[in-house]
Amino acid sequence: DQQVKQNSPSLSVQEGRISILNCDYTNSMFDYFLWYKKYPAEGPTFLISISSIKDKNEDGRFTVFLNKSAKHLSLHIVPSQPGDSAVYFCAASANNQGGKLIFGQGTELSVKP
């Protein structure tokens, strides 16, 4: 049973436009959500996070939105740049379940010049 799902394996966007990456979860106990970015031949790097007490967190070009009622999370990148091309992983954890991070399967973003 996959508790965190990224249903789009890939996404292609034009440089300068908005990239929207989506993530759905099933465990209502999740209270902390993160996005990681992974380039080929490198490990994932932390990008941005959000606590369940918020519905939006912004850091420069990156904004994460949380819709708890829909159990849906999204990452917006605007404007998109070719250097943003990578695999993006959504992850979630529940404090009362030991804080174990559950990852989605990733979405490969390609930003075309």
Next chain:
Amino acid sequence: ETGVTQTPRHLVMGMTNKKSLKCEQHLGHNAMYWYKQSAKKPLELMFVYNFKEQTENNSVPSRFSPECPNSSHLFLHLHTLQPEDSALYLCASNRDRGDYNSPLHFGNGTRLTVT
């Protein structure tokens, strides 16, 4: 440079071999993790060590044996693996298990191929 170094970067081994993966972190963290990433699948947590004590074994087969001699070093000993164990093995660390203000820092992984 992530502060988490994994060696080797690539490893090819036969099913009867014994090998070890090494991870070292220079971030002063107290929790270290082994993750497995198979193609097109989510990262799967294998083991967690917090202050050198193993706090989680995520139903990993005994042919994988972790070792954490101190908070900076983590090993994964491999013995009689199967071809389906071929994957990217990632080490990660953070300040403390369950510390929400300390995201995981990952190494670049070891790409393991079992023949």
